[in-house]
Amino acid sequence: MAATYTLRVLTDFASAHTLRGYPGQCANLHGHNWKVEVEVESSDLDDLGMAVDFKVVKNLAREIAGRLDHQYLNDVEPFQRINPTAENIAQWFFREMAQGINRPGLRVSALTLWETERACVRYTEPPENAAA
Numbered sequence: 001m002a003a004t005y006t007l008r009v010l011t012d013f014a015s016a017h018t019l020r021g022y023p024g025q026c027a028n029l030h031g032h033n034w035k036v037e038v039e040v041e042s043s044d045l046d047d048l049g050m051a052v053d054f055k056v057v058k059n060l061a062r063e064i065a066g067r068l069d070h071q072y073l074n075d076v077e078p079f080q081r082i083n084p085t086a087e088n089i090a091q092w093f094f095r096e097m098a099q100g101i102n103r104p105g106l107r108v109s110a111l112t113l114w115e116t117e118r119a120c121v122r123y124t125e126p127p128e129n130a131a132a
Contacts, residue, residue: 002043003043004041004042004043005041005042005043005045005051006039006040006041006109007039007040007041007042007051007052007054007057008037008038008039008040009037009038009040009054009057009058009061010035010036010037010038011035011036011038011058011061011062011065012033012034012035012036012065013033013034013036013065013066013068013069013070014031014032014033014034014069014070015031015032015034015068015069015070015071015072015073016029016030016031016032016071016072016073017029017030017031017032017072017073017074017079017084018030018074019083019084019085020074020083021083022083029072032115032116034065034068034089034113034114034115035113035114035120036061036065036093036111036112036113036114037110037111037112037113037114038057038061038097038108038110038111039108039109039110039111039112040052040057040101040106040107040108040109041106041107041108041109042105042106042107043105044105044106051106052101052106056101057101060097060100060101061097064093064096064097065093068089073089078092079092086113086115086119086120086121087121087123089113090111090112090113090121090122090123091123093111093113093123094108094110094111094123094124094125097111098125107127109124110122110123110124111123111124
């Protein structure tokens with residue numbers, strides 16, 4: 001079995017949302033200071049001994065987070081159509097990262113989205129389902 005390297009970067013953003021159809025207070029407008037943990041996995045290293053430069057992963061994560069930062073998520077595509085739950089945001093963020101990172105030997109393996117300091121969702125997809 002080949003060795004696997006898992007790189008992890010953190011970024012954050014602040015945004016507001018309402019959960020359509022939710023039977024409680026989260027149906028009201030409220031905000032969060034979200035934290036995003038991106039995990040990238042590789043079994044290969046380049047000539048410098050890196051799976052991928054941390055800067056590449058951080059810059060992409062920041063760019064994607066920037067699309068959500070200080071926004072009302074219900075007005076941001078695709079959350080105009082689907083509820084901006086932590087689960088849906090995590091899946092969307094994972095897939096956006098995968099489009100920019102995934103290539104043979106390198107893939108986004110997990111994304112953890114922290115809604116609060118005590119509540120998070122971790123999203124993964126099997127390697128065969130990952131966007132290449």
